[in-house]
Amino acid sequence: MKNLFPLFLVAFLSLVHTASAQNIAINTDGSLPDASAMLDISSTGKGFLAxxxxxxxxxxxxxxAKGLLIFNITNNIFKVNTGTATSPFWSTLNASDNNWLVTGNAETSSASNFLGTVDNVSLRFISNNTERMVIDSTGNVGIGNTNPNSTLSVTGSQSASFKSVMGSYTFLNTDFVVINTGGAATWTLPAASSCSGRVYRLINHGTLLTMITLSEAVMLESANSTVTLSSARNVNTYEIISDGFLWRKMN
Known part of the structure; x- marks a missing residue:
């Protein structure tokens, strides 16, 4: 063993080159370590095994230690401690097969791929280092509101689809406010059974006493319905909602 030790030492030193007391290079060509690295390993035939x-x-x-790197064979991913020694937090290093890409993703499965959390933690969306939207851990959504107390809580101005028509018109699922600025016409509403919960605002600003004929009856109250919308003041606006069976006036 004593005779083998000098040979081992020579072989080791041929692979390790110490440029200074500050950094070390491991290679087979004797190149100096990069000045920015404490340890610089070079090879064209072998890799680093964590x-x-x-x-x-x-x-x-x-x-x-913070920054400690290991390869987790349970999940087959690299993990690094981004916490502290006393309160470690093992973060996953970037692995493109498992991460959402900022340039878009392909071959995703709606059954297994999603953007969100799997623990009792809210999902927050930030732009310009300011939180803009949150889906909290209970499912409430806040827009401009960091602590929503309703299913949807919006702090700030809102806008909705607006369409001005003259003449007959068939409503789309992308419509919200539709205004008549022409003469008499027929407006075709979708069957209430096809769009439960949908809301439309109908406004008749047509010429004096112009009547809009609706394709579906709108329930005004329990025993009263209408199929027309007048342009007369105070009765020229209906906000209606589908209950899955009928269109009902909301205001």
Whole structure:
């Protein structure tokens, strides 16, 4: 063994070149380490093999240093501690097969791929370093509101689809406010059974006493309905909603 040690030392030193007390290079050509690296490993035929361990073994590491890198063989991903030694947080390193890309994704499955959280944590959307929208852990959505208390909570101005028509018109599922500015016409509403919960605002600003004939009856109250919309003041606007069976006037 004593005779083999000098040979081992020579072989090791042929692979390791110390440029200074500050950084080390490991290579076979004797090149100096990059000045920005403490350890510079170069090879054209071999790679760097990180420590491999299960999630249980990972979590059992005593006081893991911030930045400690391992390969998790339970999930087959690289993990790095982005927390502290006393409060470690093992983050997944970028793996394009499992991450959403900023340039778009292909071959996704709606059954297994999603953007969101799997724990009791809210999903927040930020632009210009300011939170713009949140889906909180209870499912409430806030737009301009960081603490929504309703299914949808909007703080700020809103806009909706607006369409001005002259003559007969067939409503689309993208419509919201439709205004008549012409003469008498027929407006075709979709069957209430086909769009439960949909809301339309109908406004008749046509010529004096112009009547709009609706294709579907609108329930005004329990025993009163109409199929016309007058241009007369105070009765020229209907906001209607489908209950899945009938169109009902809301205001």
């Amino acid at each position: 420590p491999r361990m299960t999630t249980t073994q990972q979590n059992a590491i005593l006081l893991p």
